Amino acid sequence: MIGEPVEELPLPPPFMWSCIACELFLLRLARKWDDPAGCFWEQLETARHIVESHPGEVPPQHLDGCELCPEYARRGDDHAADVWAQHRARDLFMPPSLARLL
Numbered sequence: 001m002i003g004e005p006v007e008e009l010p011l012p013p014p015f016m017w018s019c020i021a022c023e024l025f026l027l028r029l030a031r032k033w034d035d036p037a038g039c040f041w042e043q044l045e046t047a048r049h050i051v052e053s054h055p056g057e058v059p060p061q062h063l064d065g066c067e068l069c070p071e072y073a074r075r076g077d078d079h080a081a082d083v084w085a086q087h088r089a090r091d092l093f094m095p096p097s098l099a100r101l102l
C-alpha cells in the first residue's frame, strides 16, 4: 500500500522514563500532540534538556540523507554544535518529518 507516511510518535527510549524531568516533558508533549505547532516550545525545551542532562543519549549524526546534519557539521562553531545536538535529540521523541525540520 502506498499512501501518506504514518506519523506516529516514536516510543521514547527507557532513559526518558527514568528521569522525572523527561517524563514531565513527554507528558506535556503528549497532551499537545494534536497541534504540533502549538507545542514548539515544549519540543525545544525537551531537546535542550536531553542535550544538557543526558549527553550520552544524544544520537550520532544521521547518515540516512538528513539535509541538516552535514550543514551543522560544516559550520563547526559552538552554537552550531549545540543546535546540532538538539536536532539529533529530537529524533528520540518526535516523528522524523517533524524532528528534522530544525
Ligand SMILES: [Zn+2]
Residues within 6 Å of the ligand: 016, 019, 020, 021, 022, 023, 049, 050, 053, 054
Ligand atoms: Zn531527563
Ligand SMILES: [Zn+2]
Residues within 6 Å of the ligand: 061, 062, 066, 067, 068, 069, 087, 088, 100
Ligand atoms: Zn540530522
